[in-house]
Amino acid sequence: MFRNEMPRFEILSEGALETVERGWRRLVSEIGIQFDHPRALDLFRAAGCEVEDARVRFDPDFLLEQAAKAPREFDMRARNPEFDLHIGGDSMIFAPTQGPPFVRMGGVRRDATLADLQRFIMLTQTFPELDTPGGGICEPNDTALDSRHLAMNMSLILLCDKVFEGVPMSQVAAADSVRMGEIVFGGRDAIEQRPVMFANVNVNSPLRYDVRMLEAMLEFSVANQAVIVTPFLLMGAMAPVSVPAALVQQTVEVLAGVALAQLVRPGTPCVMGSFLSSTDMQSGSPAFGGPESAVGLYASGQVARRLGLPWRSGGGTLTASQSVDYQAGYESFNTLIAAFLAGTNVCWQSAGWLEGGLVTSFEKFAADCEILDLLQRQFAPLEVDEASLAFDAHVEVGQGGHFFGAQHTLERFRECFWRPTVASTENFERWKKNGSLDHAARASRRWRELLEQYERPPLDEAVEEELVEFVERRAAEVGDTISVR
Amino acid sequence: MFRNEMPRFEILSEGALETVERGWRRLVSEIGIQFDHPRALDLFRAAGCEVEDARVRFDPDFLLEQAAKAPREFDMRARNPEFDLHIGGDSMIFAPTQGPPFVRMGGVRRDATLADLQRFIMLTQTFPELDTPGGGICEPNDTALDSRHLAMNMSLILLCDKVFEGVPMSQVAAADSVRMGEIVFGGRDAIEQRPVMFANVNVNSPLRYDVRMLEAMLEFSVANQAVIVTPFLLMGAMAPVSVPAALVQQTVEVLAGVALAQLVRPGTPCVMGSFLSSTDMQSGSPAFGGPESAVGLYASGQVARRLGLPWRSGGGTLTASQSVDYQAGYESFNTLIAAFLAGTNVCWQSAGWLEGGLVTSFEKFAADCEILDLLQRQFAPLEVDEASLAFDAHVEVGQGGHFFGAQHTLERFRECFWRPTVASTENFERWKKNGSLDHAARASRRWRELLEQYERPPLDEAVEEELVEFVERRAAEVGDTISVR
Numbered sequence: 001m002f003r004n005e006m007p008r009f010e011i012l013s014e015g016a017l018e019t020v021e022r023g024w025r026r027l028v029s030e031i032g033i034q035f036d037h038p039r040a041l042d043l044f045r046a047a048g049c050e051v052e053d054a055r056v057r058f059d060p061d062f063l064l065e066q067a068a069k070a071p072r073e074f075d076m077r078a079r080n081p082e083f084d085l086h087i088g089g090d091s092m093i094f095a096p097t098q099g100p101p102f103v104r105m106g107g108v109r110r111d112a113t114l115a116d117l118q119r120f121i122m123l124t125q126t127f128p129e130l131d132t133p134g135g136g137i138c139e140p141n142d143t144a145l146d147s148r149h150l151a152m153n154m155s156l157i158l159l160c161d162k163v164f165e166g167v168p169m170s171q172v173a174a175a176d177s178v179r180m181g182e183i184v185f186g187g188r189d190a191i192e193q194r195p196v197m198f199a200n201v202n203v204n205s206p207l208r209y210d211v212r213m214l215e216a217m218l219e220f221s222v223a224n225q226a227v228i229v230t231p232f233l234l235m236g237a238m239a240p241v242s243v244p245a246a247l248v249q250q251t252v253e254v255l256a257g258v259a260l261a262q263l264v265r266p267g268t269p270c271v272m273g274s275f276l277s278s279t280d281m282q283s284g285s286p287a288f289g290g291p292e293s294a295v296g297l298y299a300s301g302q303v304a305r306r307l308g309l310p311w312r313s314g315g316g317t318l319t320a321s322q323s324v325d326y327q328a329g330y331e332s333f334n335t336l337i338a339a340f341l342a343g344t345n346v347c348w349q350s351a352g353w354l355e356g357g358l359v360t361s362f363e364k365f366a367a368d369c370e371i372l373d374l375l376q377r378q379f380a381p382l383e384v385d386e387a388s389l390a391f392d393a394h395v396e397v398g399q400g401g402h403f404f405g406a407q408h409t410l411e412r413f414r415e416c417f418w419r420p421t422v423a424s425t426e427n428f429e430r431w432k433k434n435g436s437l438d439h440a441a442r443a444s445r446r447w448r449e450l451l452e453q454y455e456r457p458p459l460d461e462a463v464e465e466e467l468v469e470f471v472e473r474r475a476a477e478v479g480d481t482i483s484v485r
Numbered sequence: 486m487f488r489n490e491m492p493r494f495e496i497l498s499e500g501a502l503e504t505v506e507r508g509w510r511r512l513v514s515e516i517g518i519q520f521d522h523p524r525a526l527d528l529f530r531a532a533g534c535e536v537e538d539a540r541v542r543f544d545p546d547f548l549l550e551q552a553a554k555a556p557r558e559f560d561m562r563a564r565n566p567e568f569d570l571h572i573g574g575d576s577m578i579f580a581p582t583q584g585p586p587f588v589r590m591g592g593v594r595r596d597a598t599l600a601d602l603q604r605f606i607m608l609t610q611t612f613p614e615l616d617t618p619g620g621g622i623c624e625p626n627d628t629a630l631d632s633r634h635l636a637m638n639m640s641l642i643l644l645c646d647k648v649f650e651g652v653p654m655s656q657v658a659a660a661d662s663v664r665m666g667e668i669v670f671g672g673r674d675a676i677e678q679r680p681v682m683f684a685n686v687n688v689n690s691p692l693r694y695d696v697r698m699l700e701a702m703l704e705f706s707v708a709n710q711a712v713i714v715t716p717f718l719l720m721g722a723m724a725p726v727s728v729p730a731a732l733v734q735q736t737v738e739v740l741a742g743v744a745l746a747q748l749v750r751p752g753t754p755c756v757m758g759s760f761l762s763s764t765d766m767q768s769g770s771p772a773f774g775g776p777e778s779a780v781g782l783y784a785s786g787q788v789a790r791r792l793g794l795p796w797r798s799g800g801g802t803l804t805a806s807q808s809v810d811y812q813a814g815y816e817s818f819n820t821l822i823a824a825f826l827a828g829t830n831v832c833w834q835s836a837g838w839l840e841g842g843l844v845t846s847f848e849k850f851a852a853d854c855e856i857l858d859l860l861q862r863q864f865a866p867l868e869v870d871e872a873s874l875a876f877d878a879h880v881e882v883g884q885g886g887h888f889f890g891a892q893h894t895l896e897r898f899r900e901c902f903w904r905p906t907v908a909s910t911e912n913f914e915r916w917k918k919n920g921s922l923d924h925a926a927r928a929s930r931r932w933r934e935l936l937e938q939y940e941r942p943p944l945d946e947a948v949e950e951e952l953v954e955f956v957e958r959r960a961a962e963v964g965d966t967i968s969v970r
Contacts, residue, residue: 009494009826016869023874034884055884109913208885237887240875241894241901243867248874281898284889285910291863291903299867320910326852326924327908329814334859337822341494355913367811374819378776382728382784384501389508389733390725399519399540400693402722404769409726413766416726418776423812425770425805428594428840439811 001131003090006379008305009341011298016244017306020299023248024255025060032057033207033256037214043263058256064307066259070270072308076226077185077194080161080457085131087226087271088310088345094372095134096124096351097316097360098165098200103138104323104354104361106444112138112360118155120352122454123365123447125160129372130351134198135165137352138360147480149173150471153180154482157467161457165198166225171215174199176474178223183466192224195269200228200312200348202273203253205238209260217257221264228312228346229257230273234286237279243296246276251303258309271346272307274300275314286356288318289331294338301342313339316349317368320356324363324440328354332364333371340379366446367439370422377418422446486616488575491864493790494826496783501729502791505784508733509740510545517542518692518741522699528748543741549792551744555755557793561711562670562679564646565942570616572711572756573795573830579857580619581609581836582801582845583650583685588623589808589839589846591929597623597845603640605837607939608850608932610645614857615836619683620650622837623845632965634658635956638665639967642952646942650683651710656700659684661959663708668951677709680754685713685797685833687758688738690723694745702742706749713797713831714742715758719771722764728781731761736788743794756831757792759785760799771841773803774816779823786827798824801834802853805841809848809925813839817849818856825864851931852924855907862903907931 012020034054035041041051050057073088085093103112120137124130133156143151149167156164157180166177181196182188191197199220204210209217220227231253233239239246254272261268276296280287287293297313304311315335321328332353339347349357350372352365393408403409409416422443424431435441475482497505519539520526526536535542558573570578588597605622609615618641628636634652641649642665651662666681667673676682684705689695694702705712716738718724724731739757746753761781765772772778782798789796801824802817817838824832834842835857837850878893888894894901907928909916920926960967 006496007494009492011491011867012869016867019869019871019874023871023876026876027879031879031883204885206879206882206884206886206888235888236894236898236901237889240878240888240891241897242873242875244869244873245875245878249879278902280904280910281902282904283910285912287902287905287910290905291859294863295867320908321924322909322911322913322916322921323923324811326809326811326814326849326928328924329811329816330818330856331814331908333815333818334822334863337819341826356910358913364811371815374776378779378819382496382501382780384497384504384729386504386508388727388729389504390727390730391508391511393725393730394512394516394691394734397691398516399691400689401691403691403720403725404722406725409721412726413721416721417763417766417772419765419767420772420775423805423816424807425765425768425772425841426807427770428807428843431807436807438808439806439813443811 001085002092002376004092004340004343004379005090005381008301008343009298010302011295012302017302020244020247020303024251027248028058028060028063028252031207033209033252035209035214036211039218040214040260043260047263063255063259066262067255067307067309069262069266070258070268070309073310074269075194076163077196078161078163079184083131083162085163092344092347093131094129094347094350095132096120096130096137096365097349097353098134099136099139100358100360101139101141102359104359109359111141113142114140114151117152118159119451120360120365121155121159123450124162125457126450126454127369129369129376132163133160134348135167144480146478147475147482149176150475151482153177154467154471157184158459159456163196165200166220168199168201168213168216170212171219174216174219178219178225180467180470183470184463195224195226198226198228200230200273201257203229203231203257205231205233205253206249207253209257217261218264221261221268224265224268226269226271227261228271228273229254230275230312230314232275235278235292236281243292243299246296247299247303250274250276250300270309271312272304272309273312276300277318286320288320288356289334294334297338297342301344310345312346312348313342313344314349315339316347317351317353317371318349319354322355324361324367324443328364332368336371337375340375362447363440363443366443367422370420374418486570487577487861489577489825489828489864490575490866493786493828494783495787496780497787502787505729505732505788509736512733513543513545513548513737513741516692518737520694520699521696524703525699525745528745532748548740548744551747552740552792552794554747554751555743555753555794558795559754560679561648562681563648564669568616568647570648577829577832578616579614579832579835580617581605581615581622581850582834582838583619584621584624585843585845586624586626587844589844591848594844596626598627599625599636602637603644604936605845605850606640606644608935609647610942611935611939612854614854614861617648618645619833620652629965631963632960632967634661635960636967638662639952639956642669643944644941648681650685651705653684653686653698653701655697656704659701659704663704663710665952665955668955669948680709680711683711683713685715685758686742688714688716688742690716690718690738691734692738694742702746703749706746706753709750709753711754711756712746713756713758714739715760715797715799717760720763720777721766728777728784731781732784732788735759735761735785755794756797757789757794758797761785762803771805773805773841774819779819782823782827786829795830797831797833798827798829799833800824801832802836802838802856803834804838807840809846809852809928813849817853821856822860825860847932848925848928851928852907855905859903
C-alpha cells in the first residue's frame with residue numbers, strides 16, 4: 001500500500017477556505033438537501049433537523065458534530081492479509097474504473113459482459129499497483145438484472161483476494177453484499193469490527209439523495225462498512241460553472257450523507273467522495289483532465305483535511321478520449337497527478353477509463369497501471385544524504401568522461417531508475433524493426449501477459465460452498481438461475 | 486507572457502538543501518572544472534582561482550560572489566514590443582524544441598530542412614502560447630555548414646517578431662548573431678542596454694566546457710546578451726545515477742559558467758539552465774518524462790531560487806516516444822507540469838519534441854501547444870469570493886435540477902471553462918462519423934490551420950536591406966551563396 005509522504009500542493013489560502021466554509025454553511029441551512037426516503041427523514045427529524053416535505057435544512061454545526069463521529073483513519077480487512085488497507089492519513093489506495101457499460105479491446109468496442117468483468121478482476125489481482133477491484137469495473141450486461149449483484153460479488157470474491165466493493169444499487173443488493181461479506185469473513189461481528197467492503201454512494205446532485213442510494217447506504221452503514229459519499233459534479237450540468245461553487249456544493253452533499261450514516265450508526269467509517277469535472281459547453285458532453293478538474297482536486301484535498309475525513313477522488317485516470325492516444329495520456333496523467341499532489345486517500349477510476357467513463361479499455365488498463373507505478377515512485381521522498389552525492393563517482397570519472405562504467409553506477413544500475421512496463425525508449429531503427437508499435441499496441445501485449453500470469457487465490461472450501469449455496473438460493477428467489485463456478 | 490502565481494511545489498527540506506550545498510562546495514573546490522580555452526583560464530587566473538593545466542578549482546564563495554553580480558530578473562526586447570520578455574520572478578516563457586536533425590510530418594520521418602525550420606518559426610509566431618522560437622527548432626540540414634547560422638538567424642528575424650536565440654555553435658556564429666541583433670535593434674548600445682537574444686550554452690558534462698561553447702559564450706557575454714548556462718545531464722551517462730548527485734553537479738557547472746560570464750562583463754544577464762533526465766540502463770538510451778526527471782525539476786527550482794538566478798528548465802514536453810501516442814502524452818505532460826510546479830522561468834523544448842529530441846514533430850507541436858495553454862489556465866490563481874459561490878444559481882435550480890439553463894451559466898458559458906483546440910469530447914457515434922481521428926490526426930489539422938493563419942510581421946525596409954547585405958557578404962566570405970528572401 002502506497003504512502004504519500006510528499007508535500008501537499010495547496011492552492012487555497014486560509015481566507016479562501018473560510019469563504020468556502022461560509023458558502024456551505026449558507027447553502028445547507030438556507031436551501032438544504034432533498035432525501036427521498038422516509039427513514040432518512042425520520043432520522044434527521046429525530047435529531048432535531050428542520051424537515052419540510054422531503055427537504056432537510058441543517059444547522060451547519062450539527063453536520064460537523066456528526067462528521068466528527070466518523071474516524072479520521074481506519075483499517076479494512078482483505079481476504080489476503082497482505083492486502084489489508086489503511087484508509088486516511090498518508091495512505092493512498094487505487095481502484096480501477098467503475099461502471100462503464102462498454103469495453104474496448106484493441107480496435108473493437110462492444111457491450112461489456114460478465115467474462116470481461118472477470119478478466120478485469122483477474123487483472124486487478126495481478127497488477128500490483130491496484131489495491132482493490134472496487135466493484136463493477138465494467139457492467140456485466142449479459143447477466144440478469146435482479147441477480148446481477150450476486151454474479152458480480154461472486155466474481156469479486158472468488159477471483160481476487162483484495163478488498164472489494166459491495167453493490168450499492170439497491171437495498172437488496174446491499175444486504176446480499178453484506179451477507180456475502182459475513183460468509184467470507186466469519187460472521188456479522190467480524191465484519192462490524194473491521195470493515196471488509198467499500199460502499200460507494202453517488203449523490204443525485206444537485207442536493208438530492210434518491211431512494212435506491214439511501215436504502216443501500218443505510219444497509220451498509222448499519223453493518224459498519226466503509227461508506228464513500230460521492231457527489232458527482234459536472235460543472236455546468238449538476239453544479240454551477242464555478243469551481244468554488246462546486247466545492248461548496250460538494251461539501252454540503254458530503255456532510256449531509258456522512259451525517260445520515262452517523263445517525264444510523266455512530267462511528268461508521270465514511271469517506272468524503274469527490275468527482276468534479278466540467279462540461280464542454282458547446283456540445284454538452286463531459287470533459288475530463290482539464291484545468292478545472294485539476295484545480296478542483298487540489299482544493300478538494302484541502303477541504304477534506306479541514307473536515308477531518310478520508311478523501312476519495314474521482315480520478316484516477318479520467319479522459320474524454322475515444323482511443324488510447326496522446327489526449328488519453330495527458331488527460332489521464334493530469335487527473336492522476338492532481339490526486340497525488342492533493343493527497344487523495346482513495347483513488348477511484350485509476351485504470352481503464354475511456355470515453356468519459358462509457359468504456360473500460362483493456363489497453364488503457366495496462367497503460368494506466370504504468371503511470372500509477374510511475375507516480376508511486378515519483379511521490380516517494382527523495383533521500384538526500386552524503387552517500388547520495390556520489391562524490392567518489394566524480395573522483396573516478398573526472399572531467400569529460402562518462403558514468404556508464406563507474407563503480408557507483410555498476411552497484412546501482414538495476415534499481416536506480418524507474419522502469420516502464422509499456423513505454424519504449426527504443427531508437428527509431430529498432431522500433432521500426434519491431435513493428436512500429438505505438439503505446440496502445442504495446443499495452444495490448446502487456447495486459448495479455450499479466451492475464452496469463454494470473455493465479456486464482458485460494459479460498460476455504462467450506463466458505464466457497466456456503467457462498468455458492470447462498471448465491472444460488474438468492475438467484476432462485478428472484479426467478480433467475482446463476483452459474484458461479 | 487504568463488505569470489505563475491501559484492505556490493511552488495518544494496520537496497527538499499532546508500537540511501537537504503544544505504547537504505546539496507555542502508556537496509557542490511566540495512565538488513567545485515576538490516575536483517573543479519575543465520575549461521578548454523586560454524582566455525577563460527586567464528580570466529579565472531586573474532581573478533585568483535587555482536588553475537592547473539586546463540582545470541580550475543574554485544573557492545565556492547568566489548562563485549557565489551560572481552553569481553550575485555548577475556541580475557535576479559531582467560527584461561528583453563523583441564522586434565514587436567508586445568512580445569518583450571521579463572525573465573525571472575513569477576514570469577514563465579516558452580520556447581519550442583531546439584536542435585533535432587529530423588522532422589516528422591504525419592507518418593513521414595525525414596531529414597529536417599530550412600523550409601521545415603521556417604515553417605516551425607511561422608508556427609511559433611502564430612501559436613500564442615509560445616514566447617520565443619529560440620533558435621534551431623530543427624536543424625536545416627540542406628544549408629551549408631559555414632553559413633548555416635546566417636540562414637537560421639535571417640529566418641528567425643524575418644519570419645517572427647518574438648525574441649530569438651543567437652547561434653552559439655562557434656565564435657563566428659555568435660559574433661554574426663550579435664551583429665544582426667545590432668542591425669535590427671539600432672546598434673551596439675541599444676542591445677547592450679537591453680538584451681535582444683538568448684544564448685544557450687550547453688556544458689560538456691561532466692565538469693567540462695569545450696572551446697566552441699566557450700568562444701560563443703564569451704562573445705555573447707561581452708555584448709550583454711542573455712546567457713543560459715545548461716548542464717546536459719542524463720544520469721547514468723553524464724552524471725551519477727542519483728538525483729542529489731546530479732543536482733550537485735548541475736549547480737557546480739552552472740556556477741562556473743555564470744562566474745565566467747560575470748568576469749567577462751559584470752552584470753551579464755545569466756540564466757541557470759537545467760536538463761536533467763535519466764538513462765534506460767538496459768539499452769543505454771535516454772529516458773524522458775519519468776519520475777527522476779520530475780523530481781529533478783522540483784528540486785532544481787529550489788536550488789535556483791537559493792542561488793538567486795532565473796532558471797531555465799529542460800522540458801518542456803520531453804518524451805522518448807517515437808510517435809504522438811499515449812506515452813508521448815503522459816511523458817510530455819509530466820515534464821511540463823513539473824516545470825510549472827517547480828516555478829521555471831524559461832521553459833525550453835515546450836513544443837514538438839519527439840524521440841528523445843531527435844525529431845521535431847509538426848503534429849506534436851500543435852498537441853504540445855494545447856497542453857501549454859491548458860497549464861497556463863490551470864496555474865492561474867483560483868478566485869474565491871462571494872460571487873464565485875453562485876448562491877443564486879442554487880436558489881434558481883434547487884434540488885435535483887440542472888444548471889444548463891441557469892442565469893449564472895448563461896452569463897458565463899463562453900468563458901467559464903478552458904477549451905481544447907485538439908482534444909475531443911465527441912460522443913462515440915459522432916467521433917466515428919467524423920472519421921475516428923485520434924489526437925495526432927486532429928493535431929495535423931490544427932498546425933495546418935495555424936500555418937494558414939500566419940502573417941509575416943512587418944520589418945523596416947532599410948533594416949531588412951542592411952540584414953540582407955550583411956548576410957550575403959558574410960556568406961560570400963566563407964565561400965557560400967545564400968538566398969534569404
